[in-house]
Each structure stands twice: as structure tokens, then as C-alpha cells.
Amino acid sequence: MTRERNIPASERETELIVSNSRFIASLKPTFSVEEAKAFITLIKEKYPDATHHVPVYIIGHPPSTIEHCSDDGEPSGTAGKPALSVLRGSGLGDITIVITRYFGGTKLGTGGLVRAYSDAVRTVLDNLPLAKKVKTSFTHIQLPYSLYDQIQRLIEQFNGIVISQTFEAEITLDIQLIHDQFSGFQNAVTELSRGQISPEITSTDENSIFPYK
Secondary structure, eight states, rough: OOOOEEEEESSSEEEETTTTTEEEEEEEEOOHHHHHHHHHHHHHHHHHTOOOEEEEEEETTTTTTEEEEETSSSTTSSHEEEHHHHHHHHTSSSSSEEEEOOOSSSSHHHHHHHHHHHHHHHHHHHHOOOEEEEEEEEEEEEEEEGGHHHHHHHHHTTOOOOEEESSSSSSEEEEEEHHHHHHHHHHHHHHTTTTTTOOEEEEEEEEEEEEEO
């Protein structure tokens, strides 16, 4: 597992209560500043009556990253910077987190706010399922039932994912594979089927979220 290319496998949301204040941390994989901003706007619309929405994001991976944080009305340096510091320490990239706060009536003080926003990020990152960002290719194949089990083993061997399957007169599979492994899969299927099936790339995705198995 290559640490510097790790990204979240999916969206996630957790909640932390500190002195009656609610800290809701919402997380999403994002591959551009535009995607990050759109997610921040979405969370603000989801919780329109919240006291603060503190956003942090890291787009890309070291050494080329774009980072952003904001205190969103909290005292300077008590929210965005500590939250971003925790996010940096995770080694993740292409990630946006919004910490939404509902004030509970008790002031936390400077140190309390730093701890609360830092802990909110740690909580949403704790045991987070990880994926890698890779270029992937998609293929669409039809095969006889007699080859189904063997094709499934090849898909597993080449770390592919079956997106959909249809069972009619023949079996139809839509498959996603890491692009660099596609040619190996293609050759193996062609050999197995004695030339009757030769998978071709139907589309590619430069920024695929590919979960670790």
C-alpha cells in the first residue's frame, strides 16, 4: 500500500459532543478545488442553522498539493489550522472535511476549541476505509456459462471489479480494472476463450477511487 497515494474510499460522517457543543465532521474524496468547494457548499446547505462550518482540504499528494483551511468565525487559529494539521498527518490526499459546529452554550476557550476541532478530524479519520487513486479502464464482455467461473478467477487475479452482470442466453459482464493491468487481463481472457473473447477498453477514468482489497 503506497501511503502517499491513499485517499478515502467513500464519504463519511461522524459526530463528537464537547461540553454540549456538537461537532459533525463530514468527509468526502475530492479531486479538484471545484469539487471541494461544491462539497463545502453542500454541507452548509445540509446544516443551515449551524453556528460554524470549518472547512479543510488537501487536493493532490506531496510534493504537489493545494491546501485550504478557514476558521469560519471561530477565534483565529483555533479551528482551521489545527484541523488541517491533523489531516496533513494522516498522509491522505484528495480529501475534504467540513467540521460543522452547533454551539452548546458553553464557551470552550482557545485550547478547548483547538482540541475539539482536532479531535473531530481524528474521529472521522479513525478506521477510515482507504482506496488508491488510479487510472482505470472499463470493458464489456459476453461469455458462455461454461467460462463464467474461470473468468471470475481471472478478474480476481487481476484485481478487477465487476460493476454489473446479466444472466441471459449468455452472461454479460461490465468490469473495471486498473489500466496498467488491462493488457494482462485481455491476453489471459483471449487465451482462455481460444480467441472467442477479446476484451476491449470501452472507457477510462483518470481519477478512479479503487478500494484496497
